[in-house]
Structures are given as structure tokens and as C-alpha cells.
Amino acid sequence: MNRSKLALAVASAIAAMAQAHAGSIEFTGVDVPVTDAAKRVIQASPSAVVDGRTASIGFHTILRSGDSAGSGVFGQIYDQSGAPLQTEDGANVISNDNDFASLLQNKRGQLFMVSHFESRPAAMYLTELRQTRTGDLQAVRTRALDFSQVNGGWVHCAGSVTPWGSHLGSEEYEPDAKQWRDGNISDYNAAMAAYFGASASAATDMNPYDYGYPVEVKVDSFSAASVAKHYAMGRIALELAYVMPDGKTAYMSDDGTNTGLFRFVADAEGDLSAGTLWAAKWNQKSGTGTGYAKLSWVNLGHASDAQVKDWIASYKFADIFDEVAPVSGACDEGYTSINAGHDAATQQCLKLRDVNGDGVVDVADEAIASRLETRRWAAMEGATTEFRKMEGITFNPDAGQLYISISEVSKGMEDDKGSDVGGPNSIRVAKNACGAVYALDVDGNYTATDMYGLVAGTPKTYAVDSPYYGNTCDLDGIANPDNITYLPGYNTLIIGEDTGTGHQNDAIWSYNLDSGVLTRIETTPYGSETTSPYFYPNINGYAYIMSVVQHPYGESDQDKLESADQARAYTGYIGPFPRMDGKLTGKNTLNPKSKGWLDKLAK
Known part of the structure; x- marks a missing residue:
């Protein structure tokens, strides 16, 4: 074979490897922690066999909440003026609610991390990172x-990285604007008043329509990073938005009780500032197990960020809806009955008003409702708002499947008239308190067409004399799946948990889609949850699975806390792995002596 033909053959092989299911990964499993000592630490797989070669990995901390890096304190919360929030005793407020953390590179190859803190007020931190020659990631400096x-x-809950390399964050559990109208603002919502330097009693000065949107962060340098809320994408209890490979279609999961699944299609690739919003309708074909449905999509109209920003400043709940009380479960003529969402048994009878005051109720008013009251309007238009604890989203480009976590298959998803009051009871599947990950087939336009269970947890009762007593989900399976990520080319799904009694110590799992084998690859300390598993196949020759351990001792087992230091959260990663992007080149996948020659042939 002459040199040109060999070059073509090698180039073809490289392209094929990048697209084919050629990779293999097998993790060394982690045992269920049974001793007090094991339940207080992060355990992670010490090694993995990647494409036939063993890699030494483990969990590595980049920063813990309260750590200093440069002049910044990771997780310190600030008010609108930039002053640190303080507790009653004068201490600065440090959040232990670390959540999603992305890895980004700018055009000059500098490496950064954007990190969420899931609180009210919330925070996002920008951290400059150093990558060592062995692949370790170290914090250089950080700032809010x-x-x-x-x-x-x-x-700020979960998130993703866009195909164009920006950070796409979230705002979960959007404040209910009806509370502002009714004057009974909850303590949960009122906590945001501190951001404006006000007491919780002054929460009436806040605008609830400011929150509940995807947040895009673009990083040019440590000192230059932009923040934009994409109001055009709608306002929900946003767990995360995930942009598909076309750079236009984004799926959004709506956390909580009686919520929906949403899809946004941008006008232009790489620009989420304007587009059309859709809401899914579950057309059930089977209620067996986790169920199976054909999905249809309800068009909620078009809008731009600029338009919605004006609407936020202009309209309140009472401007958008006329409401009457249901009588014996029925609404007056002209009013639509819905389940309000988040509350398992709240029926509302709503009618759209002439919102913009032009004398007629038309598509212009519908557009306003679709962005400021997205879930309510979706329900009024016939979309399904009966999902329970919809969490992580990821995409498998090898099979053309979307995966979505449902942390609990319960309440509105059951055939339960108590939870379904006011709604059509479209989802009627068996309760599974341990949750499930669903697969969604997508067509050539990245539109999801079918939805069905992929892997589910199994409720289980352990004997009183068992070391596993108190766990309510089988320890050999998942419990309350939360954030997920897919390893392209390796047919492997990574599943993180956010569970209370299901598993005393939350875990991260590797799930082989070919064999159906689950391998536990991380466990976390008492009372914490796993957040932010997210895969990066190649950053300067190394791969990483990001992993964040949120609020240790904060969700349960508070009595086990021995010192304040133990409660500090961890932002870090599992790895480093050799590069896993399907390329034939690189010191981690071939003889180093061959690298330069193969690179030249590939060109």
C-alpha cells in the first residue's frame, strides 16, 4: 500500500472509530458502605479498564464550599450590591449546596469551571483551573x-454544556406568582428578598417572573464572562436544559409534582435568544411497569428574550388569568380546569385575559402566558403536566435516544385521583418510589416520539438484623435517579442518585446499555446527594466525569455530624481517564512513538 492510500485508510479508520460503538469501559465497583467510617467518606472506583487498558482513577476534589482560591471564597453568597450576605451572628453566608459544575475552554485553550450553588439567593462561581501533566485539575482562583x-x-440546580461550548444553567422551583397576588408568599420564596438587602417580609417587592429560566454563561477569560437568562425558553421548575447536536433543539425537564416536559427550537443555530416552545402530551399505550407512551407536541408559540423581558416588567398573575373556584370539581363555562403543579391536589379554573389590553384575547396574549406561566398555559392547551420529579437529561447519539430521569414514579404519574385532581389523568402507571430512567426515541428533527422505561429501581425491605436495614430500595440497583450523562461510543450511561431512605448513602452508577449491568462507581457521605455527573471525553488528552457531593449531613443523618468541616460540600471529578473521544491518536491510546506519524497521515 502506498503512502497516500495508507493515509486515506488511517483517516477512514479514525473517522469510523469516532462514530462506531468501538469503545469499552469497565469500572472497578465500589461496595455498599456498611461501617460508620465508610459512610462518612466519598468512595469511588480506584480503576477502570478503558479500551483494554487499565487507568488509575478515583474521586478528586477541586474545591469544597468555603475553600479559598486566589482572592475568592468558593460558595460565598452576595447581595445585589456585591456585599456578602451575613448570618445573624455576623458570619458570611457560605452555601453547601454545590451543584452542577461545567468544564469550559476559551479560544486560547485556558480551562475554566462554572459552578452552581442551589440556594435562594443562588450563586454561580467562575474558577480558573490548572491541568497538570498527569491530568489532575487544580483551582487557581475563583469568583462569584x-x-x-x-x-x-x-x-441553580443541574446544567449542561452547549454544542458551542458555553455553560447552560438552570433555576429550579420557580416562585409561584399566584402567591404574590394572594399575599401568602411562602418562606421558601421569600428567602430571595435577602438578595435585595431586604427582610423576608419585604418579599412583595420582588418579581416572581424574574426566575425559572435557563441561564447561559459564556467565558472569554477569568475577568470577562457574560450571564444571560433565556426568557424565550419559558419559565418552569427547571432542572436543566440540554441542547441537542443540531444546536437549535433543547429539552427542558420540569422538577416537582405535576410538571411537564418541554422542547424549545431556536430560530438560529447556537443562539437561544428566540424560538418556538413546545410541551409534550403523553398518549399512553401501556401502563405496565413504568409505562409506554407516544408523545405528541403542543405548540406554545414563539417569543424572544427581549419580548419576554418587557413582559416580566409589565404583567402580574392577575393580568394574565381570570380565576374562579371550582364547584364540586367542575369549572364555570369558559374556564379551563388544570392541576396547578407542585401541589398534588390543587385544582384551578383559569381563563386567559386580554393581557396586553388591545381589546381582544389572541395569540399575543397566549405568547405572554406561555413564557411567564409556562406550565399553567401548557396544561390549559392540553399538554401533560402529571410528571413527578423529572430530573436529568442526556442524549445518546449512537442510538438516537434521549434519556430522562424520573426520580419518583408516583403521584400524578399514578392512576391516583387525589394527585390528578383538576387534570385529565393522562399518565396511569404503577407507583415506583425508587424511580426510573426513561428512554425517548427521537426522529431526524430531534423530536421525541416515544417514551418508555429503560432502567428502574426496586423497592425492598431489609430485615432489622441486616446491615442494610433502613434502605427502602434494593442496594444492587438505582434509587431515585437524578442527573445522568452518556459516554458516546461506549454505550454506557452514568446515573447519579438523589435519595433519602432509598439508599442511606447516595451512589453514582455505570449502566452498560448492552448487558444491562449496573456497577456502583461512587458513594457519598451521610445526608448528601450526588449532583452533576457530566462526561468530558477529551480535555487535552484526558477524559473526566464531573461529580459534586452536595450538602453532606444536610438531607438526613444530621445527628451524625461531628464537625462543621464535615458539612462542607465537594466539587470534583472521577478520573482522569485516557481520552475517550474515539480518536486513534494520543499517548493514552497508542504507542507514543506512533503519534506524530499517524497525525500526519490523518491530515
Whole structure:
């Protein structure tokens, strides 16, 4: 074979490897922690066999809440003026609610991390990272991002990285604007008043329509990073938004009780500032197990960020809906009955008003409702708002499947008239308190067409004399799946947990889609949850699975806390792995002596 033909053959092989299911990964499993000592630490797989070669890995901390890096304190919360929030005894407020953390590179190859803190007020931190020659990631300096131009951040939960390399964050459990109208603002919502330097009693000065949107962060340098809320994408209890490979279609999961699944299609690739919003309708074909449905999509109309920003400043709940009380479960003529969402038994009878005051109720008013009251309007238009604890989203490009975690298959998803009051009871599947991950087939336009269970937890009762007593989900399976990520080319799904009694110590799992084998690859300390598993196949020759351990001793087992230091959260990663992007080159996948020659042939 002459040199040109060999070059073509090698180039073809490289392209094929990048697209084919050629990779293999097998983790060394982690045991269920049974001793007090094991339940207090992070356990992670010490090694993995990647493409036939053993890699030494483990969990590595980049920063813990309260750590200093440069002049910044990771997780310190600030108000609108940039002053640190303080407790009653004068201490600065440090959040232990670390959540999603992305890895980003700018055009000059510098490496950064954008990190969420899931609180009210919330925070996002920008951290400059150093990558060592052995692949370790170290914090150089960190700072809080300025959200004052968007009236602060709200409960930043999960997130993703866009195909164009920006950070796409979230604002979970959007405040209910009806509470502002009714004057009974909950303590949960009122906590945001501190951002404006006000007491909780002054929460009436807040605008609830400022929160509940995807948040995009673009990083040019440590000192130059932009923050934008994409109001056009709608306002929900946003767990995360995930942009598909077309750079236009984004799926959004809506956390809580009686919630929906949403899809946004941007006008232009790489620009989420304007587009059309859709809501899914579950057309059930089977109620067996976790169920199976054909999905249809309800068009909620078009809008731009600029339009919605004007609407936020202009309209309140009472401007959008006329409401009457249901009588014996029925609504007056002209009013639509819905389940309000988040509350398992709240029926509302609503009618759209002439919101913009032009004398007629038309599509212009519908557009306003679709963005400021997205879930309510979706339900009024016939979309399904009966999901329970919809969490992580990821995409498998090898099979053309979307995966979505449902942390608990319960309440509105059951055939339960108590939870379904006011709604059509479209989802009627068996309760599974341990949750499930669903697969969604997508067509050539990245539109999901079918939805069915992929892997589920199994409720189980352990004997009183068992070392596993108190766990309510089988320890050999998942419990309350939360965030998930897919390893392209390796047919492997990574599943993180957010569970209370299901598993005393939350875990992260590797799930082989070919064999159906689950391998436990991380466990976390008492009372914490796993957040932010997210896969990066190649950063300068190394791969990483990001992993964040949120609020140790904070969700349960508070009595086990022995010192304040133990309660500090961890932001870090599992790895480093050799690069896993399907390329044939690189010191981790071939003889180093061959690298330069193969690179030249590939060109």
C-alpha cells in the first residue's frame, strides 16, 4: 500500500472509530458502605479498564464550599450590591449546596469551571483551573459571577454544556406568582428578598417572573464572562436544559409534582435568544411497569428574550388569568380546569385575559402566558403536566435516544385521583418510589416520539438484623435517579442518585446499555446527594466525569455530624481517564512513538 492510500485508510479508520460503538469501559465497583467510617467518606472506583487498558482513577476534589482560591471564597453568597450576605451572628453566608459544575475552554485553550450553588439567593462561581501533566485539575482562583443585571439567580440546580461550548444553567422551583397576588408568599420564596438587602417580609417587592429560566454563561477569560437568562425558553421548575447536536433543539425537564416536559427550537443555530416552545402530551399505550407512551407536541408559540423581558416588567398573575373556584370539581363555562403543579391536589379554573389590553384575547396574549406561566398555559392547551420529579437529561447519539430521569414514579404519574385532581389523568402507571430512567426515541428533527422505561429501581425491605436495614430500595440497583450523562461510543450511561431512605448513602452508577449491568462507581457521605455527573471525553488528552457531593449531613443523618468541616460540600471529578473521544491518536491510546506519524497521515 502506498503512502497516500495508507493515509486515506488511517483517516477512514479514525473517522469510523469516532462514530462506531468501538469503545469499552469497565469500572472497578465500589461496595455498599456498611461501617460508620465508610459512610462518612466519598468512595469511588480506584480503576477502570478503558479500551483494554487499565487507568488509575478515583474521586478528586477541586474545591469544597468555603475553600479559598486566589482572592475568592468558593460558595460565598452576595447581595445585589456585591456585599456578602451575613448570618445573624455576623458570619458570611457560605452555601453547601454545590451543584452542577461545567468544564469550559476559551479560544486560547485556558480551562475554566462554572459552578452552581442551589440556594435562594443562588450563586454561580467562575474558577480558573490548572491541568497538570498527569491530568489532575487544580483551582487557581475563583469568583462569584455578577447576576445583578438579571435581578439575581435562583436555585441553580443541574446544567449542561452547549454544542458551542458555553455553560447552560438552570433555576429550579420557580416562585409561584399566584402567591404574590394572594399575599401568602411562602418562606421558601421569600428567602430571595435577602438578595435585595431586604427582610423576608419585604418579599412583595420582588418579581416572581424574574426566575425559572435557563441561564447561559459564556467565558472569554477569568475577568470577562457574560450571564444571560433565556426568557424565550419559558419559565418552569427547571432542572436543566440540554441542547441537542443540531444546536437549535433543547429539552427542558420540569422538577416537582405535576410538571411537564418541554422542547424549545431556536430560530438560529447556537443562539437561544428566540424560538418556538413546545410541551409534550403523553398518549399512553401501556401502563405496565413504568409505562409506554407516544408523545405528541403542543405548540406554545414563539417569543424572544427581549419580548419576554418587557413582559416580566409589565404583567402580574392577575393580568394574565381570570380565576374562579371550582364547584364540586367542575369549572364555570369558559374556564379551563388544570392541576396547578407542585401541589398534588390543587385544582384551578383559569381563563386567559386580554393581557396586553388591545381589546381582544389572541395569540399575543397566549405568547405572554406561555413564557411567564409556562406550565399553567401548557396544561390549559392540553399538554401533560402529571410528571413527578423529572430530573436529568442526556442524549445518546449512537442510538438516537434521549434519556430522562424520573426520580419518583408516583403521584400524578399514578392512576391516583387525589394527585390528578383538576387534570385529565393522562399518565396511569404503577407507583415506583425508587424511580426510573426513561428512554425517548427521537426522529431526524430531534423530536421525541416515544417514551418508555429503560432502567428502574426496586423497592425492598431489609430485615432489622441486616446491615442494610433502613434502605427502602434494593442496594444492587438505582434509587431515585437524578442527573445522568452518556459516554458516546461506549454505550454506557452514568446515573447519579438523589435519595433519602432509598439508599442511606447516595451512589453514582455505570449502566452498560448492552448487558444491562449496573456497577456502583461512587458513594457519598451521610445526608448528601450526588449532583452533576457530566462526561468530558477529551480535555487535552484526558477524559473526566464531573461529580459534586452536595450538602453532606444536610438531607438526613444530621445527628451524625461531628464537625462543621464535615458539612462542607465537594466539587470534583472521577478520573482522569485516557481520552475517550474515539480518536486513534494520543499517548493514552497508542504507542507514543506512533503519534506524530499517524497525525500526519490523518491530515
